[in-house]
Amino acid sequence: MGDKSKRQRVDRLTRTAVTLAAVIGLTGGAGCKTFSDYTRATRTALSANDHEAALSASNRALGVKRAEQLPERLEGDEALLLLDRAMVLQVLHEFELSSRDFQVADKALEILDFSRSSANEIVRYMFSDSAGPYKARPYEKLMLNTINMINYLANQNLEGAKVEARRFAIIREYLLGDANKDGAALGPAGVPGSYLAGFAFEKAGNPGEALRYYDEALQAAGIPSLGEPIRRLTQISGYRTPRLEQAASSSPSTPTPEDESGEILIVINYGRVPALVAKRVPIGLALTVAAAFLPRDAWQQANRLAAQGLVTWINYPELAPTRADYPAPLVTIDGVARAPEEIANVDAIVHHAWDDSKGRVMAAAVTRMLTRAAVGAGVGVAAGKGSGHSEIGVLASMIAQASMAAADKPDTRSWATLPARIAVARMRLPAGKHAIQVDLLGHRHVLEATIEPKQWLVLDITDLSTL
Amino acid sequence: MIRHFVAPVQMIVVLLAGSLCLSGCAGPRAVRGQDTPGLDNAAMSTSLDRKDLEKALKISMEALRTSKLMAQWEAENDPTVGVLPLRNETSEHIDSALNALMTEIESQLINFAPVRVISLEDQDTLIEEIRHQQQSSAFNQAQVAAWGRQMGVRYIVSGKVFSTDERTESARRVQYYLFIRCVSVETGEILFQNQAPITKAII
Numbered sequence: 056m057g058d059k060s061k062r063q064r065v066d067r068l069t070r071t072a073v074t075l076a077a078v079i080g081l082t083g084g085a086g087c088k089t090f091s092d093y094t095r096a097t098r099t100a101l102s103a104n105d106h107e108a109a110l111s112a113s114n115r116a117l118g119v120k121r122a123e124q125l126p127e128r129l130e131g132d133e134a135l136l137l138l139d140r141a142m143v144l145q146v147l148h149e150f151e152l153s154s155r156d157f158q159v160a161d162k163a164l165e166i167l168d169f170s171r172s173s174a175n176e177i178v179r180y181m182f183s184d185s186a187g188p189y190k191a192r193p194y195e196k197l198m199l200n201t202i203n204m205i206n207y208l209a210n211q212n213l214e215g216a217k218v219e220a221r222r223f224a225i226i227r228e229y230l231l232g233d234a235n236k237d238g239a240a241l242g243p244a245g246v247p248g249s250y251l252a253g254f255a256f257e258k259a260g261n262p263g264e265a266l267r268y269y270d271e272a273l274q275a276a277g278i279p280s281l282g283e284p285i286r287r288l289t290q291i292s293g294y295r296t297p298r299l300e301q302a303a304s305s306s307p308s309t310p311t312p313e314d315e316s317g318e319i320l321i322v323i324n325y326g327r328v329p330a331l332v333a334k335r336v337p338i339g340l341a342l343t344v345a346a347a348f349l350p351r352d353a354w355q356q357a358n359r360l361a362a363q364g365l366v367t368w369i370n371y372p373e374l375a376p377t378r379a380d381y382p383a384p385l386v387t388i389d390g391v392a393r394a395p396e397e398i399a400n401v402d403a404i405v406h407h408a409w410d411d412s413k414g415r416v417m418a419a420a421v422t423r424m425l426t427r428a429a430v431g432a433g434v435g436v437a438a439g440k441g442s443g444h445s446e447i448g449v450l451a452s453m454i455a456q457a458s459m460a461a462a463d464k465p466d467t468r469s470w471a472t473l474p475a476r477i478a479v480a481r482m483r484l485p486a487g488k489h490a491i492q493v494d495l496l497g498h499r500h501v502l503e504a505t506i507e508p509k510q511w512l513v514l515d516i517t518d519l520s521t522l
Numbered sequence: 523m524i525r526h527f528v529a530p531v532q533m534i535v536v537l538l539a540g541s542l543c544l545s546g547c548a549g550p551r552a553v554r555g556q557d558t559p560g561l562d563n564a565a566m567s568t569s570l571d572r573k574d575l576e577k578a579l580k581i582s583m584e585a586l587r588t589s590k591l592m593a594q595w596e597a598e599n600d601p602t603v604g605v606l607p608l609r610n611e612t613s614e615h616i617d618s619a620l621n622a623l624m625t626e627i628e629s630q631l632i633n634f635a636p637v638r639v640i641s642l643e644d645q646d647t648l649i650e651e652i653r654h655q656q657q658s659s660a661f662n663q664a665q666v667a668a669w670g671r672q673m674g675v676r677y678i679v680s681g682k683v684f685s686t687d688e689r690t691e692s693a694r695r696v697q698y699y700l701f702i703r704c705v706s707v708e709t710g711e712i713l714f715q716n717q718a719p720i721t722k723a724i725i
Contacts, residue, residue, distance in 0.1 A: 169693065214617070
């Protein structure tokens with residue numbers, strides 16, 4: 056075989072490599088589906104208020120045919136997909152199936168939380184944030200037990216609600232102990248959980264425990280509707296804090312009548328938090344956002360690459376644009392209108408948490424870009440030396456970098472079916488039947504509720520549309 | 523030279539294909555406990571499983587066997603005993619495990635204690651009422667005695683499970699305490715009480 060034949064083979068290889076690099080580079084970041092692409096069908100159906108279609112889409116994403124089925128594996132992102140289905144089932148008032156999904160997801164997320172191996176970390180460092188196991192955000196952990204409490208309360212199952220309340224308390228305590236991580240976001244995210252846990256223990260006849268939870272809720276927000284129950288509970292329990300005393304004193308001074316009335320709590324979940332979507336941002340902007348989180352030499356190296364025009368974009372997840380505001384729901388009971396009380400602006404919690412982590416996520420993306428450049432250079436040198444042709448080295452370097460860039464999928468995993476707002480309407484009503492209307496996001500939910508003497512009832516109205 | 527560069531690439535492709543095939547072949551499969559040694563020994567979660575229940579029950583029943591109450595029962599002429607559902611005061615959804623435990627307590631009493639066991643299973647309304655009352659703290663000794671009279675038994679065995687639950691960044695530990703007690707329906711006196719500890723963790 057002569058020099059001419061060798062040259063032809065080199066030319067052929069060169070053409071192939073250039074084509075491959077171009078294809079990988081062009082299709083890489085933009086073409087690859089990320090987690091939120093797989094769950095879009097569920098969200099689209101929820102936006103259109105087509106709940107059956109949302110359930111089908113959710114089942115498809117999980118790889119099962121019916122809501123009664125669970126996926127065979129829960130090691131990957133199935134736990135997050137289960138959270139989506141649990142929300143859809145709650146909208147459909149399939150409370151038992153919804154709580155089963157939440158329970159299974161809760162356990163699976165806990166295992167994932169503890170399962171960061173060094174191999175995972177290397178893959179995340181080299182390729183993509185989405186390569187490692189999903190680590191639920193603090194507000195997601197709190198919301199999981201909170202929303203599952205609604206399932207149990209709506210089914211009058213205090214035993215199950217109390218278990219969820221205890222689980223909520225454990226995770227809250229753990230997160231507070233680690234307040235440096237996300238302490239600011241934890242406060243408001245814990246309010247609905249503490250409120251519902253207090254309600255569960257109040258109805259279970261544990262006044263001290265109920266007051267402790269109500270006090271937690273008051274730590275982060277003023278909730279006028281808690282005044283009356285706190286006043287009632289402080290008459291039978293010795294548990295006191297200045298907040299509780301203030302809340303009790305702000306409630307009407309007339310003592311709660313020990314009559315045949317019952318109590319109703321209407322929990323209204325509405326709107327939906329934004330999903331994370333894949334974006335490509337210019338390197339200049341990425342370096343500005345990530346500057347505070349990058350070591351100086353890494354920042355300088357990235358700037359050099361950007362100045363040489365070797366890197367122009369960074370793959371990055373971003374919160375999708377969301378509806379700015381939602382009209383407040385209106386509850387009408389037996390013809391009398393009552394304004395529910397908003398106890399959580401989950402949208403704001405999600406945005407706050409994301410803003411807090413944005414710089415770190417961007418810095419991680421820049422670091423991966425630098426790693427790719429270094430690995431690409433190494434591959435180029437090795438291939439150039441091995442082949443005896445520096446062109447091959449350059450092309451091998453390009454292919455290696457382009458392949459790694461293509462694998463760098465932005466991590467768009469998040470619990471994107473959480474309601475944007477949680478509100479409650481709570482009141483005592485005479486025993487008997489009551490006509491209830493809830494006007495929510497342009498829809499009227501009409502219900503008839505029967506309250507037994509001295510009993511309680513929790514109604515759940517969930518509308519996850521965003522249109 | 524070029525061959526030297528291309529060959530490793532081919533080898534990588536072959537290795538990748540091989541590993542994909544291997545990972546595809548190792549899917550989940552159903553197994554039988556008796557065919558899989560140690561299957562029942564592995565802890566799958568922090569919930570209570572059969573091994574935990576067996577351990578807790580063994581501790582409680584051993585204590586009962588050697589208690590003064592056993593001598594009292596032997597002196598009586600087959601007194602009647604009812605077993606109430608156990609209360610769950612933990613951070614785990616272990617209701618079905620506790621139902622299994624209740625039935626297991628009945629079985630153990632039938633098999634070794636000089637008593638006649640009256641099961642609640644056929645008394646749907648009563649068991650529903652008990653479960654409902656157990657959700658609230660209104661559950662007390664006087665009520666237990668009242669249920670005992672309703673069941674027509676002389677002694678009531680009841681119990682509850684508490685837990686202390688701790689979590690760190692890399693682990694979670696649940697310490698369970700199973701309390702079993704026996705109460706005289708006539709006097710409301712607690713004649714036997716025992717605590718069995720169980721610890722589960724994810725580490």
